[in-house]
Amino acid sequence: MQYFKFLLTATLFLSASIVFAQQGEIRGKIIEDSNGEPMIGANVVIKGTAIGAVTDFEGDFSINTAPGTYDIQVSFVTFQSITIEGVEVKSGEVNTLGTVRLQEEKSELKEVVVTAKAIRTTEAALMTIKKKAPGMIDGISSAKFRLIGDATAVEAVKRVTGVSIEGGKYVYVRGLGDRYTKTTLNNVEIPGLDPDRNSLQMDIFPTNLIDNMVVSKTFTAELPADFTGGLVNVETKDFPDEKILNVSLGISYNPNMHFNPDFLTYEGGKTDFLGFDDGTRELPQGAKGGSVPTPLSGHSQEDVSRFVRSFNPELGATTSTSLMDYSMGFSIGDQISLKKKNTENSSDKPKLGYIFSLSYKNETKFYDEVNYGEYQRYAEASRTDMRYATLQTGQLGEQNVLIGALGGLALKSRYSKVRLTAMRLQNGEKRAGQFLIDNDGAAVGQSGYLAQSDNLEYNQRSLTNILLNGTHNLRNTGWELDWRVSPTISTSEDPDIRKTAFSDIERENPRFNAGEGGNPSRIWRSLNEISLTGKFDVTKKYSFNDSEAKLRLGASHTYKERDYEILFYDIQFFSGQSWDNTDQSEVLNEENLFPNKPNGIYYQSGNNNPNPNAYNSNIQNTGVYISNEFNATKNLKAVLGLRVENYVQRHTGRDQEFASGNTNGRNLVNEKVLDSFDFFPTANLIYSLGDEQNLRFSYAKTIARPSFKELSFAQILDPISNRIFNGSLFPYADWDGNLTETRIDNLDLRWELFQKEGQIFSVSAFYKKFDNPIELVRIPEQQTSTEFQPRNVGDGELIGLEFELVKKLSFIAPALDNFNVNGNVTVVQSKIDMTDTEFSARKNYEKEGQNLQAVRQMAGQAPYVINAGLSYNNFDSGIDAGIFYNVKGPTLAVVGTGLYADVYDESFHSLNFSIIKRFGTDNRTSVDFKVTNILNEKRESVYKSFQAEDEIFTSFNPGTSFSLGVNYKF
Incomplete structure (x- = not known):
């Protein structure tokens, strides 16, 4: 049964990949301009064709089509239509339009026409959410990440109003310390690597996996009550808006610290480079009991000697x-x-x-x-x-x-x-x-x-x-x-x-x-x-x-x-x-x-x-x-x-x-x-x-x-x-x-x-x-x-x-x-x-x-x-x-x-x-x-x-x- 499930899953992935390689895909999100919320059921079509899609409950859509350059038309009843010109589709690739905002229809306005570039380079969604949010928030979105090139969350969040970074890892808001700042991941509280902090260290998240980071500076009832300066929520992507296959390498040199022959260290375990001890430093057998062998405890000389020698003898730095x-x-x-993908409406798939x-x-x-x-x-x-x-x-x-x-x-x-x-x-x-x-x-x-x-x-x-x-x-x-x-x-x-x-x-x-x-x-x-x-x-x-x-x-x-x-x-x-x-x-x-x-x-x-x-x-x-x-x-x-x-x-x-x-x-x-x-x-x-x-x-x-x-x-x-x-x-x-x-x-x-x-x-x-x-x-x-x-x-x-x-x-x-x-x-x-x-x-x-x-x-x-x-x-x-x-x-x-x-x-x-x-x-x-x-x-x-x-x-x-x-x- 397990083999059958694996084979079925692999077949689905392979079939999708083969078909997709023959076509390209257009993805994007439609939001309502007045409140920044996703629009369910908006029509998105390739102009002059019947090829298109209907947005889901998160406002997302995707259209598969043959390679070429197209104009994309977005419409919704009682809202002003918008046409996005010059959307290029390449075989086997995804063209991400980003966030498209629809405004309520006004009689004196005609259809709006924009270029794909203008759509991609805006940070519309987060700004609209910030403007219409029930509480006072600040934040930064994935669209902004692409513009500024920050590699990790800690580099990006320091650009948010009132935020300071402690130790290169932790976020404090409005100058208040860790006690009054809280970090959540996907709106759920989790402890960090330092279990006595409210803040989760932020240098672990690459920005290409983050949808947005929002700092709430005022409390609303759906949030946990134990923060005062600010609550930082990191929302990771679940449906990437574009294909991600990235490899990164980095080096850093500090003249005060690196290539110094006087660097202090000591011999550790063989797995230190993986972030955990291999047992080299473990507590010796018999040490955890209520009584350990000493010359005054009634233990034999051999027991005392054996116990002393069970400890690692290294005490000096090298x-x-x-x-x-x-x-x-x-x-x-x-x-x-x-x-199986085709050129028909794929909204319900x-x-x-x-x-x-x-x-x-x-x-x-x-x-x-x-x-x-x-x-x-x-x-x-x-x-x-x-x-x-x-x-x-x-x-x-x-x-x-x-x-x-x-x-x-x-x-x-x-x-x-x-x-x-x-x-x-x-x-x-x-x-x-x-x-x-x-x-x-x-x-x-x-x-x-x-x-x-x-x-x-x-x-x-x-x-x-x-x-x-x-x-x-x-x-x-x-x-x-x-x-x-x-x-x-x-x-x-x-x-x-x-x-x-x-x-x-x-x-x-x-x-x-x-x-x-x-x-x-x-x-x-x-x-x-x-x-x-x-x-x-x-x-x-x-x-x-x-x-x-x-x-x-x-x-x-x-x-x-x-x-x-x-x-x-x-x-x-x-x-x-x-x-x-x-x-x-x-x-x-x-x-x-x-x-x-x-x-x-x-x-x-x-x-x-x-x-x-x-x-x-x-x-x-x-x-x-x-x-x-x-x-x-x-x-x-x-x-x-x-x-x-x-x-x-x-x-x-x-x-x-x-x-x-x-x-x-x-x-x-x-x-x-x-x-x-x-x-x-x-x-x-x-x-x-x-x-x-x-x-x-x-x-x-x-x-x-x-x-x-x-x-x-x-x-x-x-x-x-x-x-x-x-x-x-x-x-x-x-x-x-x-x-x-x-x-x-x-x-x-x-x-x-x-x-x-x-x-x-x-x-x-x-x-x-x-x-x-x-x-x-x-x-x-x-x-x-x-x-x-x-x-x-x-x-x-x-x-x-x-x-x-x-x-x-x-x-x-x-x-x-x-x-x-x-x-x-x-x-x-x-x-x-x-x-x-x-x-x-x-x-x-x-x-x-x-x-x-x-x-x-x-x-x-x-x-x-x-x-x-x-x-x-x-x-x-x-x-x-x-x-x-x-x-x-x-x-x-x-x-x-x-x-x-x-x-x-x-x-x-x-x-x-x-x-x-x-x-x-x-x-x-x-x-x-x-x-x-x-x-x-x-x-x-x-x-x-x-x-x-x-x-x-x-x-x-x-x-x-x-x-x-x-x-x-x-």
Whole structure:
């Protein structure tokens, strides 16, 4: 039976391909000009013939015909007909017309005649959708991708108003951080490779697989309620509008990082180049039990010796010559009829769309001046300068591999579509660092030492997502049903993190000291998470006030569960210590291992049973909504909605005290840590000031919730910076351990002017009020170590302005017709009303001349975001070029209290240049050249205190990169 199915499918594909090769095909989409929605049942014919098609429920059509040049006529009852001249059809190829807009018929107008080129080079659909959308949206479409030549989603989305890119991967909107920005794929929430982020990394999606990317800046009831700055939805293609068979290759050179013989690395596994460990770093047998063999545990000498030798002996970083970055990509896609094609109307024949993409990216980074600093204020009011507690300087080498695979099948008839999409991401990152650690014994809580540390790390992450989606238009009833089911499995593992720090290196006898640089340690971390989302949406079109109206209702349910565990082991010395040098690579030499003397190294487990650094958490989130979109008057559209979400988060975990046997400690067993039932009302009003102008107003209530990690007892060490993240469930003198959601009221106002060829000018104002915002706070009680914790701080608010301009320069001179300038600026003023505890702690360290107020900037909110670009786009010559600038203002990252100053992420002035040239037959070959970080800016976070010089918290230089890429379309 399986063989028969395979043979039948292969025969259908082969038959379709043979027939198709004898003919050509014309494809396109018909939308209604007034609202951007697809037109069902529009007639599309080759002028002067009976050859044609009728559009389906998505407005799509396809016509098969013999090679030649034709005029295509599009018509619909009560709408103005349009003729597209000069449509060329070649044997075995697809001519894609793009989006065609039909206007309502007016008696004084005759049939409109345009050229095929004019249709192809417009971005009509997205602009119309943006103009008529119920909420405030910005975005970029596949038509724009073709014009500007951006290869990946992250390159394209940075052109959207108010968007900034963090780490080259993640999208933030309106300067708000990850907590208030959300990313969805095909309108379904999926976790990213970093499971503690709301944002999915965007550099994994090639633009030729994306239909559009839309950023929703205001909430409407059908959207999830847990975003505030913006929601970014990436919609992948299911029925490619043209045949896709692409191969791409790319290389990138950074003078600061590549071909450097001092690049730090270490010997890993044989499959590191595929983004996962081959078992080289796996936890030794017997290490996970409650008791491991030690000289003091009653185990035999042979057992102890065997256990010590089961660990990988490599503890020191080595040097090699770093290579350039390189990438490869392959994409294929098309749509075919499942029945024999002919020249007759094929509107009712089902079509199969398929798409597949495979990408590989290997990046090498070497930072030769990495700095981490821990600074403190002086207690004396007369001293405004800061003193260091610990300075850490050194070098860090990174090798990052990312493999992405995306595939999809879609089956579409005239009134329904079902699609299956699958995505797999695999990411592996190997890091090796060497650092000099200088600790000042005169600082509060410090012992004073000088240490030399080697750090070896590996992280492997994977994500597997499946989407099953059906859309059904109930013909002639006005009803449409959309349903989606999407399971995701994600993992993150850090196998065998090794830190080896010699203390007292300035003395004659260096040693390991637990109270200084620490004994050599090894950590295994593992995270497994499953997520299942199901949702349906129903839309009913009806008439109100002689205008089209829409009633929407739907429901969704999301289940998530995470298992997390940290296992820790450190080296102990049974026979004292004696070292001839500070070479970490010799520490686990045979002569140093138990039972040999001196040193007598053995491993001790730092894991209690039960493990305080292990937890299981789960979430159940059920949402229902109703929304109504209607014209209250001729020029005023209202979109009113209500969403209700029931959110329950449960946690199983315990604190260190309970794990150590003290029954007074806290132990949670599947206990509710969040339980809320919230109403999220939303109102959007759109007043039309003319055909091309809108005035918009919006009110909505949204929410921001803590992550699994934040609502836990986990203590997560960054072994390089030696900084520790603490889950919020730990109580302190100034914190009760009860972390709650942040509820936000949002007000937005926008005036927007749309002009021809995608030109736009808009001005927006927005206000947000935060109840119990969550921010990362430096824990004041932890003075010997650097520890942070997420906490609810005082209430906050922000007010902002946003400006957007996209303008062709032909208004200056006709010769500048191919030049475009685009810019968007977001300016925000935010404030937090401090709690009495925070304000008192700050007052204790108030300096002379300083007049502290009980308000401060909101953490994670940039005071401004600027995006600007000058581009040249010439469709005929195949040249696209541009220079683009982005900067985000200094942003509070960590809230300091008392002894510790606030930490700010400094502005990073990103200036980039790109040029792409398409040439060859039908412009099938393209070559692109890019320069990133032209200004050679550093990425820095600093401590800021009254009248003190800024001091380094974190600093590294990504350098300037030069990239060359080649793409060929078969």
